[in-house]
Amino acid sequence: MLKPLTREKLEQLVPLIATGQQYAYYWGKWSDLLNRLLISVVAIVVILILDLLFGDRGEALIFLVGGIAAFYWLWLPVYQASLRNAANRRFKYGGFWRGKVLEIFLTEELIGEEETVNQRGELVILENRERWINLVLGDETGFEVEVQAPLQRIYKGIKPGQTAELLLLSNKSDLREIDKISDAYIPRQNLWVGQYPYIQRDVFLEVSRQLGGMTPPRVNRRTRNPNIKRRDR
Incomplete structure (x- = not known):
């Protein structure tokens, strides 16, 4: 489901000054x-x-x-x-999106490189890699998005089929082109998954409660964000 939000609510969700999590x-x-x-x-x-x-x-x-x-x-x-x-x-429009966890997989992501010298005096580049969790989220329209985060033990309870919620940002009033997504919230586990805490989380949870029983119309959406996908079914 996708519910467009007012500009006032969007500015509450995306704070002007850093939140505690962002700091x-x-x-x-x-x-x-x-x-x-x-x-x-x-x-x-x-x-x-x-x-x-x-x-x-x-x-x-x-x-x-x-x-x-x-x-x-x-x-x-x-x-x-x-x-x-x-x-x-700066994005003019936003919407509250609710879908399901479709797929979960782990990857090793390059987070940095270090230059060092080996015993022969040769320059060697060491790669620093970290295990990340990847969630593929989707809804009944075929819209899909992938959320990544450094792997933590608290994520082991996330399973396919669980509800996932996040904020979509766009410069199109009909939200047919999605430019940005927030970190994802998994209500059943009360967990946030993402690389960065984009939004004011207490406001987001309030919106989630208010929209608990809503079923909005189907919308075909496009995106320019590489982490947002649409898979043919």
Whole structure:
């Protein structure tokens, strides 16, 4: 099923400022935090040097820039998530979609590469791979979408036939061309599956409850998103 949403509801679902889950995503690992802290320290040192050079002439500006630099490690995740939200809010239309889990399979995805030198002094590129879960979701119209996420033990309860819900984004008012999808919600397991927490989840769950018994008309949809598919049946 697909239910078009109002612009007001869409803006509630796709927040302007980073949510807690989005902030946690961009907070990253300890190595990411240390990198941000290092940048903050270097920036503060540079600003102190400039303060010594220019004295009182740029005191107000140096104080402002210094404050920004000092908390760079803290506000950068908010900035990154907010930029991503702004890009998603540019889509004019959206819809709540409910379908079924059609297929589940695992893959190994390349998440990074490292350059090192072996015992012979030769440059070697090491690939960092991670196991991911892939869900193929579909509905009665033949519309299908594939959602990926790093594999976690909590996903082992997901089975084919279970209900799945997500948000579709488009620049077409009839939602016949889908440009973006959110992470997927599996109500039976109370789990979210996806690479990134795109939406305000409490608002999405409210929409899901409100539309619990609705059966909308069939719509043939097309998409430009490589993770969204339509399979001939």
